[in-house]
Amino acid sequence: MNQQNITQVHAPTRHFSVPLSPTPRGARLARLLAVEWMRDQEVPYGVTDPATQVIAELAANAATHGRVTGRSFRLALLSRPGVLRVEVTDTRGEKPPRARPVGVEGESGRGLLLVEALADRWGVERGPVPRKTVWAELDLPPR
Template sequence: MNRKLAQPVSCVRNFSVLLSSTPRGARLARLLATEQLRTWGLPSDPAQLIVAELANNAATHGRVPGRNFQLLLYVVRDTLRIEVVDTRGDRLPCLRHTTSADQTGRGLTLVAALADRWGVTPGLPPRKTVWAELTLPVTE
């Protein structure tokens, strides 16, 4: 007798990687996240842009020489959660009001515009987690 096993109602998927707090580590975070989302059969946009911004912030503003940052992706039901953990818990990010003349400072504004929810969670010293959540499209 050939039976199909019932799929679990709530499948939780996760991915985690430590990366160097450098521009190269930030680029690698975006590439790895894009590939992981492809593997899971999920759209890469706008998640890859959010990962790029959060990883770049970790490598730029959360950088401590010799310490890495961590990228985590979680899928629970219809939500993709992106987390970037760095070791500069003393430097909490905030939205900046920029002008057209500003060369930088738009990263979190972009994250806020693309994500359904985002925030910052203090961690065990010296860490902090900057996270963003996206509601995934329903697939049949």
């Protein structure tokens, strides 16, 4: 095993998690906090720009479609060698997100299409009831 592989195996996973109000203000705060965390973690700019857009879309979806009065949504960011993972958890587990075709005149509905285009992988995990987590992963360049 070469030195690079040893470093990657033992490199720590860095984690950030925060509950936010399911409002437009909470969605904006998710984006702002994520940008600062990525800056502190020295995530490369080529990843932070698309990651910021993914976070904005997933947080907006949680605040709009996953909103339950009195319940927050959670933003979590995990950075490990080679991958930045974004997770947004809300309490509308019965309402899974779907990417849908959008008409040219439509003003909304493009968020998951954008996530699909920007992320290397994305998906949805259900549970524990009543939650669901929408996640996206962006590959990081080698250090």
